Amino acid sequence: RTFKRQMMCRRDIDGLSVPFLAIYESLIPPEEEKLKQKQLLGLLEKLVCKEWPMARLYLYGSCANSFGVSKSDIDVCLAIQEVDMDKSKIIMKLAGILQSDSLQNVQALTRARVPIVKLMDPATGISCDICINNLLAVVNTKLLRDYANIDSRLRQLAFIIKHWAKSRGVNETYHGTLSSYAYVLMCIHFLQQRRPAILPCLQGMDATYSVTVDNVDCAFFDQVEKLGHFGRHNKESIAHLVWGFFFYWAYCHDYANSVISVRTGSTISKRDKDWTRRVGNDRHLICIEDPFEISHDLGRVVDKRSIKVLREEFERAADIMQYDPNPCVKLFEPY
Ligand code: GTP
Ligand code: MG
Structure with a gap:
């Protein structure tokens, strides 16, 4: 062999x-799908910044590296400096912040290998995973996009x-x-x-x-x-x-x-x-x-x-x- x-x-x-x-x-995902993803990111930013004005949200993974096919979920990274809070606490708090009328199925998965908040946006039908401070993934997303x-x-x-x-x-x-x-x-x-x-x-x-x-x-x-x-x-x-x-x-x-x-x-x-x-x-x-x-x-x-x-x-x-x-x-x- x-x-x-x-x-x-x-x-x-x-x-x-x-x-x-x-x-x-x-x-290939249609343009309107990209617009919907941006719309959802905007909503998330609004909710997160009310509580953490210094925090930033980045898209990573296939929705940002240009290898995303139509109807993919989106991957979001929350960049935040909360020195005295561990990741699962931030995840719990984030899930609380995102419990809003405009989002559904908001769940904190604190025991996963990479702790995340999962949610669904009923307005666009898009599901989303949010992780904390996984900035290497944001950088490798850029590398892949540049290659593409x-x-x-x-x-x-x-x-x-x-x-x-x-x-x-x-x-x-x-x-x-x-x-x-x-x-x-x-x-x-x-x-x-x-x-x-x-x-x-x-x-x-x-x-x-x-x-x-x-x-x-x-x-x-x-x-x-x-x-x-x-x-x-x-x-x-x-x-x-x-x-x-x-x-x-x-x-x-x-x-x-x-x-x-x-x-x-x-x-x-x-x-x-x-x-x-x-x-x-x-x-x-x-x-x-x-x-x-x-x-x-x-x-x-x-x-x-x-x-x-x-x-x-x-x-x-x-x-x-x-x-x-x-x-x-x-x-x-x-x-
Ligand atoms: P689909 O969701 O299948 O369309 O692809 P994706 O490009 O989003 O890939 P995937 O869900 O496998 O991973 C999301 C991102 O996590 C990747 O693009 C990388 O930026 C990052 N990542 C970093 N390390 C790893 C790893 O060990 N495994 C995986 N799966 N992802 C990693
Ligand atoms: Mg993905």
Whole structure:
């Protein structure tokens, strides 16, 4: 299974881009959805600032990183300096503040790994999770959005991969498969590896943006409009890239020894990170380095059973892309 199969891409692959692009287009959230999200954020700001005038709300996750499909929930981060209050107290108080006539199902989840307030806005139908001071997520959201603005193929590929992962049931961290965030990092890594490269490594360039959050220095080149069209020398079609993505994860990635690292634009060795054995619950069976919290492996949720499921799904998808006359149907078949 670990030997690298030399598979040639099918000849008619580029012709398959039309149906893939149609799927991508169908997933893009309409403008009015964006407006509704802004409207809800405005309402939340109004309620929060009455109690905490210095607090700020930031959108993060898929509603702000440009990888959000239509009808997604929104992720909000409350930035607040309440030195003498722990996170669960802030969560309890926040839930109290948001108990207003205009919001429904306001719940404080203080015992979750990341404590949040959950709520629903009946005016727009949008659900929302609010966490406290998770500013690294706000910064990695910006990094992902900046990558998306370099080459349109990243957003297309990531939408298609997220749609595939949801259809196949492999986008569920509580069942040991990968988060959407992990899949987007896998897409960025993959496009950094193409020759010629489709994406640069923004953290490897002279920084034009730099912040320190929770003692982590986050610095990268963010003036992406100055890159011209970085990937122009690579003419690969979206269908070719979907094929290549699955082929890479099915037959080329070295699961035993390699960590994918968007931060370095490359792979690094598991040994260098000391990710070669199980530590606590982190098994490191597929290793995806977080771009800023570099001791954080986004593959840590994957266990012995789910790594098998994941690799079989990558192989299934690669084989469909290689041989199926109409891959768009079979690829997204519910599991
Ligand atoms: P969908 O909600 O599935 O559309 O995708 P999403 O982009 O919102 O991703 P997800 O819900 O997986 O994560 C939300 C955000 O949390 C990510 O965009 C990251 O900014 C941040 N995040 C940071 N660390 C982690 C992590 O370990 N796991 C996850 N899931 N998210 C993280
Ligand atoms: Mg989300």
